[in-house]
Amino acid sequence: MGEKNYIGRIVAIARTHKDEIITGYRVSSRSFANRKIVRNGDVCSVMPVNPEEYRDNPYVSYNCLRHNNNVLIISNGSHTDPIIEKISLGYPVRDAIASSLLTLDYEKDKYCTPRIVSAVDYKNNSMFLAIIKPDKLEVRGIALNKGEACLIATYELTDPWKFDTKAGSVNEFAAEILSLEFTHPVCSLGAKLSEGKLDVGMRNL
Amino acid sequence: MGEKNYIGRIVAIARTHKDEIITGYRVSSRSFANRKIVRNGDVCSVMPVNPEEYRDNPYVSYNCLRHNNNVLIISNGSHTDPIIEKISLGYPVRDAIASSLLTLDYEKDKYCTPRIVSAVDYKNNSMFLAIIKPDKLEVRGIALNKGEACLIATYELTDPWKFDTKAGSVNEFAAEILSLEFTHPVCSLGAKLSEGKLDVGMRNL
Amino acid sequence: MGEKNYIGRIVAIARTHKDEIITGYRVSSRSFANRKIVRNGDVCSVMPVNPEEYRDNPYVSYNCLRHNNNVLIISNGSHTDPIIEKISLGYPVRDAIASSLLTLDYEKDKYCTPRIVSAVDYKNNSMFLAIIKPDKLEVRGIALNKGEACLIATYELTDPWKFDTKAGSVNEFAAEILSLEFTHPVCSLGAKLSEGKLDVGMRNL
Amino acid sequence: MGEKNYIGRIVAIARTHKDEIITGYRVSSRSFANRKIVRNGDVCSVMPVNPEEYRDNPYVSYNCLRHNNNVLIISNGSHTDPIIEKISLGYPVRDAIASSLLTLDYEKDKYCTPRIVSAVDYKNNSMFLAIIKPDKLEVRGIALNKGEACLIATYELTDPWKFDTKAGSVNEFAAEILSLEFTHPVCSLGAKLSEGKLDVGMRNL
Numbered sequence: 001m002g003e004k005n006y007i008g009r010i011v012a013i014a015r016t017h018k019d020e021i022i023t024g025y026r027v028s029s030r031s032f033a034n035r036k037i038v039r040n041g042d043v044c045s046v047m048p049v050n051p052e053e054y055r056d057n058p059y060v061s062y063n064c065l066r067h068n069n070n071v072l073i074i075s076n077g078s079h080t081d082p083i084i085e086k087i088s089l090g091y092p093v094r095d096a097i098a099s100s101l102l103t104l105d106y107e108k109d110k111y112c113t114p115r116i117v118s119a120v121d122y123k124n125n126s127m128f129l130a131i132i133k134p135d136k137l138e139v140r141g142i143a144l145n146k147g148e149a150c151l152i153a154t155y156e157l158t159d160p161w162k163f164d165t166k167a168g169s170v171n172e173f174a175a176e177i178l179s180l181e182f183t184h185p186v187c188s189l190g191a192k193l194s195e196g197k198l199d200v201g202m203r204n205l
Numbered sequence: 206m207g208e209k210n211y212i213g214r215i216v217a218i219a220r221t222h223k224d225e226i227i228t229g230y231r232v233s234s235r236s237f238a239n240r241k242i243v244r245n246g247d248v249c250s251v252m253p254v255n256p257e258e259y260r261d262n263p264y265v266s267y268n269c270l271r272h273n274n275n276v277l278i279i280s281n282g283s284h285t286d287p288i289i290e291k292i293s294l295g296y297p298v299r300d301a302i303a304s305s306l307l308t309l310d311y312e313k314d315k316y317c318t319p320r321i322v323s324a325v326d327y328k329n330n331s332m333f334l335a336i337i338k339p340d341k342l343e344v345r346g347i348a349l350n351k352g353e354a355c356l357i358a359t360y361e362l363t364d365p366w367k368f369d370t371k372a373g374s375v376n377e378f379a380a381e382i383l384s385l386e387f388t389h390p391v392c393s394l395g396a397k398l399s400e401g402k403l404d405v406g407m408r409n410l
Numbered sequence: 411m412g413e414k415n416y417i418g419r420i421v422a423i424a425r426t427h428k429d430e431i432i433t434g435y436r437v438s439s440r441s442f443a444n445r446k447i448v449r450n451g452d453v454c455s456v457m458p459v460n461p462e463e464y465r466d467n468p469y470v471s472y473n474c475l476r477h478n479n480n481v482l483i484i485s486n487g488s489h490t491d492p493i494i495e496k497i498s499l500g501y502p503v504r505d506a507i508a509s510s511l512l513t514l515d516y517e518k519d520k521y522c523t524p525r526i527v528s529a530v531d532y533k534n535n536s537m538f539l540a541i542i543k544p545d546k547l548e549v550r551g552i553a554l555n556k557g558e559a560c561l562i563a564t565y566e567l568t569d570p571w572k573f574d575t576k577a578g579s580v581n582e583f584a585a586e587i588l589s590l591e592f593t594h595p596v597c598s599l600g601a602k603l604s605e606g607k608l609d610v611g612m613r614n615l
Numbered sequence: 616m617g618e619k620n621y622i623g624r625i626v627a628i629a630r631t632h633k634d635e636i637i638t639g640y641r642v643s644s645r646s647f648a649n650r651k652i653v654r655n656g657d658v659c660s661v662m663p664v665n666p667e668e669y670r671d672n673p674y675v676s677y678n679c680l681r682h683n684n685n686v687l688i689i690s691n692g693s694h695t696d697p698i699i700e701k702i703s704l705g706y707p708v709r710d711a712i713a714s715s716l717l718t719l720d721y722e723k724d725k726y727c728t729p730r731i732v733s734a735v736d737y738k739n740n741s742m743f744l745a746i747i748k749p750d751k752l753e754v755r756g757i758a759l760n761k762g763e764a765c766l767i768a769t770y771e772l773t774d775p776w777k778f779d780t781k782a783g784s785v786n787e788f789a790a791e792i793l794s795l796e797f798t799h800p801v802c803s804l805g806a807k808l809s810e811g812k813l814d815v816g817m818r819n820l
Contacts, residue, residue, distance in 0.1 A: 058286075078283070081263075082308050089310075090500035098717050098752045099509070102710060103287050103308035105294075126750070135741070135756030137713045295705035303512050303547045304714070307505065331545070340536070340551030342508045468696075488693070491673075492718050499720075513697050513718035515704075 006030065006183045008154030009076040011118035013127050014165040014173055015144035021127065022173045023118050025064050025074045026180070026188040032060050036204050037187050042067060044189060044200060059107050065189065069196035070123040074189075076116050076154060079104050083117065093119050093128055098139045101132040114154050122193045129160050151177070171201030178203045211235065211388045213359035214281040216323035218332050219370040219378055220349035226332065227378045228323050230269050230279045231385070231393040237265050241409045242392050247272060249394060249405060264312050270394065274401035275328040279394075281321050281359060284309050288322065298324050298333055303344045306337040319359045327398045334365050356382070376406030383408045416440065416593045418564035419486040421528035423537050424575040424583055425554035431537065432583045433528050435474050435484045436590070436598040442470050446614045447597050452477060454599060454610060469517050475599065479606035480533040484599075486526050486564060489514050493527065503529050503538055508549045511542040524564045532603045539570050561587070581611030588613045621645065621798045623769030624691040626733035628742050629780040629788055630759035636742065637788045638733050640679050640689045641795070641803040647675050651819045652802050657682060659804060659815060674722050680804065684811035685738040689804075691731050691769060694719050698732065708734050708743055713754045716747040729769050737808045744775050766792070786816030793818045 010026040027035060027046060034049045044065035062077050066084040071093060073084045079100045086096035097117050107113040114133035121127070129152045130139040142150050142160055149165040151157065163180070167173035173190030187204040215231040232240060232251060239254045249270035267282050271289040276298060278289045284305045291301035302322050312318040319338035326332070334357045335344040347355050347365055354370040356362065368385070372378035378395030392409040420436040437445060437456060444459045454475035468488070475484050476494040481503060483494045489510045496506035507527050517523040524543035531537070539562045540549040552560050552570055559575040561567065573590070577583035583600030597614040625641040642650060642661060649664045659680035677692050681699040686708060688699045694715045701711035712732050722728040729748035736742070744767045745754040757765050757775055764780040766772065778795070782788035788805030802819040 081313075082310065085310060085313055086308075086505075089502050089505070091505070092499050094750065094752060095496075095499070095501070095717060098713065099308050102713050102717070103291075103304050105287065105290060108286075108290055128750075135709065135743075136754065137709060138753045138755065139751065140753065141750030291710075294707050294710070296710070297704050299545065299547060300512060300701075300704070300706070303508065307508050307512070333545075340504065340538075341549065342504060343548045343550065344546065345548065346545030491723075492720065495720060495723055496718075509718050513701075513714050515697065515700060518696075518700055 004181060004183060005156050007156045008113070009116060010151050010153045010177060010180070010182070011074050011076065011116050011129065012149055012151035012173075012177050013118050013120060013129065013142065013144065014149035014167055015146055016165065016168050017147050018168060019146055020192060021120050021122070021144075022167065022170055022190050022192045023072055023074050023120050024173045024177045024188060024190045025076075025118075026177045027186040028182060028184045029186050030184055032057070033184065033186050035060070035186055037064065037189050037202050039200055039202065042198055044191070044202075046187075059109060059113070065191055065200070067193060067198055069193065071119060071121045072191060072193050072198070074118045074191070077104070077107065079115050079117065083119070093121050093126065094139050094141070097128060097130045098137065101130060101137060101139070106133050111155075114158060116152050116154055118152075120193075131158055133158060153182075169201065170199050174201045174203045178205070209386060209388060210361050212361045213318070214321060215356050215358045215382060215385070215387070216279050216281065216321050216334065217354055217356035217378075217382055218323050218325060218334065218347065218349065219354035219372055220351055221370065221373050222352050223373060224351055225397060226325050226327070227372065227375055227395050227397045228277055228279050228325050229378045229382045229393060229395045230281075230323075231382045232391040233387060233389045234391050235389055237262070238389065238391050240265070240391055242269065242394050242407050244405055244407065247403055249396070249407075251392075264314060264318070270396055270405070272398060272403055274398065276324060276326045277396060277398050277403075279323045279396070282309075282312065284320050284322065288324070298326050298331065299344050299346070302333060302335045303342065306335060306342060306344070311338050316360075319363060321357050321359055323357075325398075336363055338363060358387075374406065375404050379406045379408045383410070414591060414593060415566050417566045418523070419526060420561050420563045420567075420587060420590070420592070421484050421486065421526050421539065422559055422561035422583075422587055423528050423530060423539065423552065423554065424559035424577055425556050426575065426578050427557050428578060429556055430602060431530050431532070432577065432580055432600050432602045433482055433484050433530050434583045434587045434598060434600045435486075435528075436587045437596040438592060438594045439596050440594055442467070443594065443596050445470070445596055447474065447599050447612050449610055449612065452608055454601070454612075456597075469519060469523070475601055475610070477603060477608055479603065481529060481531045482601060482603050482608070484528045484601070487514070487517065489525050489527065493529070503531050503536065504549050504551070507538060507540045508547065511540060511547060511549070516543050521565075524568060526562050526564055528562070530603075541568055543568060563592075579611065580609050584611045584613045588615070619796060619798060620771050622771045623728070624731060625766050625768045625792060625795070625797070626689050626691065626731050626744065627764055627766035627788075627792050628733050628735060628744065628757065628759065629764035629782055630761050631780065631783050632762050633783060634761055635807060636735050636737070637782065637785055637805050637807045638687055638689050638735050639788045639792045639803060639805045640691075640733075641792045642801040643797060643799045644801050645799055647672070648799065648801050650675070650801055652679065652804050652817050654815055654817065657813055659806070659817075674724060674728070680806055680815070682808060682813055684808065686734060686736045687806060687808050687813070689733045689806070692719075692722065694730050694732065698734070708736050708741065709754050709756070712743060712745045713752065716745060716752060716754070721748050726770075729773060731767050731769055733767075735808075746773055748773060768797075784816065785814050789816045789818045793820070
């Protein structure tokens with residue numbers, strides 16, 4: 001994998017050198033670059049910088065981060081909502097992700113854009129990366145050593161792909177994934193739960 | 206059932222005296238009355254009359270009608286999309302509705318508003334009404350005599366409820382369901398497929 | 411509904427005059443009458459009286475009752491197992507039933523025999539009756555007054571159907587549903603959880 | 616991966632040097648070695664050599680192969696049935712596999728044995744390998760060159776694993792996968808559809 005490719009949206013999870021789990025999201029976009037991530041309490045959303053833009057496209061604005069004090073979900077679309085809601089109703093993380101991805105499926109745009117997810121269960125100490133595309137559904141528990149991170153992207157890197165991380169905070173992880181040498185970066189966030197509270201760092205280019 | 210109650214959104218199906226199947230949708234709303242239905246080709250959507258209004262609420266704007274030339278789906282929320290998409294991928298109508306309702310579940314607002322659906326399969330000559338609420342999931346095939354219609358609503362009439370219809374066209378059915386004596390009517394549509402083509406009539410108060 | 415009809419298998423739930431919740435199962439069968447219910451610890455199973463009989467038919471032998479100390483499931487087929495297993499993994503009762511019925515669907519025999527379920531959640535004080543058949547999926551929370559029972563059957567009474575009960579124990583409820591005037595009775599059970607422990611009474615004709 | 620390991624049941628797909636697609640199944644077992652595969656028309660089943668054995672274990676006897684003239688399914692358990700039934704009702708192969716695996720889940724034995732699947736869609740020219748285990752659900756379309764095969768197993772090789780094949784017939788593929796140097800082989804089959812007709816070769820040690 002040459003790292004100068006366009007791989008679209010990225011969800012990622014890192015285990016820091018201090019053994020903290022941080023998760024992150026990066027918007028990369030050829031078609032809708034004029035977007036930002038905003039935090040509103042316990043939710044982070046991707047939206048147009050100018051609210052008049054991209055209005056007819058349901059795939060442009062969505063909640064990209066939600067949590068329920070135990071589990072932190074990051075995704076590239078409207079599936080963030082049913083996933084965290086089903087987890088809060090008692091579903092195992094694996095099942096909430098799988099059923100939501102299977103139902104909502106890949107995006108019905110001209111790229112058949114996959115839906116991707118990262119999930120960190122801080123209570124049960126487990127982590128998942130997931131994707132649905134026309135020929136694959138995968139929800140996979142992952143394991144990380146200190147200093148190791150793993151991502152899944154909408155294009156090219158559609159299997160879990162490990163990389164080294166030096167990040168020690170949510171801000172540093174946001175910066176790190178925004179600077180990964182894949183093309184068309186737009187904005188990013190890093191996030192974790194600390195005793196059930198959400199800690200977020202954001203980078204908007 | 207006194208007919209002066211507030212029963213919220215309504216999906217309905219009628220068999221006319223001329224043996225045509227027409228389906229309909231009515232928006233009734235206490236909280237977000239300033240809305241309209243607009244048609245954009247093969248899709249009808251509910252949206253605010255003033256685009257600045259209700260912007261933070263994902264349950265306010267949605268596609269309420271889509272079809273794939275064989276099957277016509279009407280619903281009160283974002284589940285219209287995965288339902289018609291799964292049907293187009295080959296799912297039986299019953300399964301597409303059930304899996305989408307089960308995943309997206311009732312709306313997580315203060316009313317736990319149910320999701321409701323009407324489906325007419327013009328190719329296989331079948332009809333379904335469906336609902337999900339906290340204590341029920343129901344996807345039910347229905348049968349209608351000429352001059353008979355059946356609805357399901359988000360509140361009170363959450364089981365299929367039959368009524369007489371005199372409507373002979375999509376416009377007349379749109380008018381008829383808007384004038385049903387339940388409170389807080391906002392707007393409505395009637396629709397059918399004729400040789401795979403969408404025919405819609407709309408009423409905005 | 412004349413009560414001399416053949417309605418096949420029956421799942422039922424009763425609220426006794428002493429306000430206890432008892433659930434029951436009755437095997438009625440035209441084709442495979444030589445069957446019995448046996449208890450093996452926390453599981454009850456339907457099986458042939460002669461193990462050599464009916465061997466090629468997967469719909470003849472199955473676990474008809476399982477529980478996890480909080481929730482008691484009764485069903486007419488192999489769906490008992492995934493339902494109780496998903497509940498034990500955290501699924502809400504409604505969702506475990508709906509997803510299992512939707513996946514396993516009606517039986518692919520010459521009658522398209524529906525799958526039916528009763529569920530009592532003794533911890534959350536809720537009750538469900540459910541069915542899947544070719545044109546319907548229904549999972550419905552029910553409410554019962556003292557002295558009232560409700561059943562759902564594989565044929566004819568495929569919507570919840572209330573009846574009066576005088577039963578005060580699991581044995582009495584087993585006897586009561588076996589004596590309901592529907593044809594071809596074979597065997598029955600009544601069951602409840604008392605402080606998480608299973609109490610079962612059985613009747614084999 | 617040392618090839619002397621025990622990897623349990625194996626599903627596999629091969630593209631022969633003559634560009635035919637053949638799929639296969641191998642039973643390897645530490646606990647229930649006295650089993651055989653039998654063909655009964657369009658279905659193949661795993662069962663005990665002595666019908667009195669293993670009678671209490673629902674995971675021992677099952678249909679391991681079914682087809683609907685277009686799609687050929689092989690699996691290690693009772694999920695064969697709902698998968699082929701949902702495909703026959705119109706589900707895409709990916710969705711039928713994913714929903715059945717998600718509902719039935721890994722086997723609730725002491726090994727948490729995964730459920731595995733191979734699927735060949737001869738009409739649409741696509742192939743899938745799939746698995747569900749406690750920390751993963753994967754349904755993956757695969758591509759094979761001539762002379763290449765790919766398997767997934769219940770233990771160790773729980774990701775798709777490619778190997779070379781010299782097999783040119785269903786009998787040769789059955790023999791080839793039975794002779795793969797993993798421990799505890801019991802029996803195997805190779806199978807394909809030719810103009811919708813099932814062709815099976817079996818090997819029982």
